Amino acid sequence: MQYQGVLKKMATENLESVQYYLDMGADFLNVNQLLNKTVSLSFVGYECLSCGEPKEIFRQGFCKSCFFESAKAGDWIMRPELSKAHLGIEDRDLAYEKQAQLQPHIVYLANSSNVKVGVTRKSQVPTRWIDQGAHEAIELVEVPNRYLAGITEVALKAEVADKTNWRKMLKNDIEDADLTEWREKLKHLIPEEAQEYYREEAKEMHINFPVHQYPEKPKSLNLVKEGSYRGKLVGVKGQYWIFEDQTVFNVRSNEGLVVAISV
Template sequence: MTYEGVLTKMQTEFQAPIQYYLVFENSFLNLNQLLDKSLEINFVGYQCLNCGKKKKIFRQGFCYDCFMSSAAAGDWIMKPELSTAHLDIEDRDLEYEKRVQLQPHIVYLALSSEVKVGVTRKTQVPTRWIDQGAVQAIPIVEVPNRYLAGITEVALKDHFADKTNWQKMLKNEVPDMDLIAERSKLKSFLPNEVQEYFHPEKEDLYELKFPVLQYPKKVNSLNLDKTANFTGKLTGIKGQYLLFEDGTVFNVRTYEGYVVKLSV
């Protein structure tokens, strides 16, 4: 079977284990069914996820022009504390920014390589944690906008990492931590504006199980710009990565906007 289309991040279903899908314009593929089977990936070209033009991808699936102009690629995406829609101040497109920023957001602790703090829209729970390869996650606060989530994350960065060590995550080198206990210690670290949203007594610990037959001992990232054709046996899926028997890992999210042909 052959599938061809523009890569976007894998769609998921929160089951045990997580179910993964690659969705193309006219077809989709349940990747869990390919475990322990050979998969060939061929790089065909580029297609910007924003303008649709066949232009080289710069970041986040966008060509350079779209990345520099689209409201969906503003600095507040990666740095929520820069959000200004609650002040009625526009960055690139105030209508879009209000739609995204002025909705409930979750600040959370996740356990993927170590305990990290992060921010996500409430509608992205638990998808955000699946995408990070977290084996456990727990909300800290639910706040009404992205700015409040951002300043909370900044305050907690002094006490927790804010990035995942992707190599440790893929090798399943995860420490034994009690996220409920970690959350209970946080109240004094929170900004005054979010103290009222802290409810540490909630029983809301998420456990995530990934479809992995074997974890790699060493990892080697597949770079489609350098290696246009790759074939390997799929042995696992974690976060947004495909794991292969020889230690090769492929970050689907990194190659959004790339046109590929997959042969199963």
């Protein structure tokens, strides 16, 4: 079987074990069905996820001009505390920013390599946790806009990390944590404007990933540099494909690449 298309973040479904799907344009692959099979990946070219032009990808699936011009790549996306749509202030496109920012957001605690704090739209729970490879997560607050979520995350970063150690996550070098206890311990850090949105009733969620073999020393595949790769797929966690020889491929960080896949 051979497929070709533009890489985009895998869609997921949180069942007994997470189901992963890759949209290749003309084809829609259930990646779980590729487990324990030999898969070949080849770099074909680029296609910007914003303008659709065959321009070299700069960051986040965008060419350089779109990264600095598109409303979908504004600084407030990576730094929610910079959101200003609630004030009616435009960054790049106020209509888009209102749509994206003025909706319920969750500040959460997740455990992937360590306990970390993060922000996501309510509609992206539990997708965001799956994408980060978190085996457990819990909601901390549910606020009506992205700005409130952002300032809450900044406040909590005084005592808890906001990054995932991807190598530790992929090695499954993790420990279970009592996230309900963590949430209570961090409650006092929530800014006054967000205190009323505290989610005391929220329960801890557990997530199982389809991994048959974890790598001891994961090595990241640079498909553009290597041109092609062939290996036996033994697991999927977060947005990573895990191969038997300990090579790992981050689908999300390679968005915008046109690739050929054969099984």
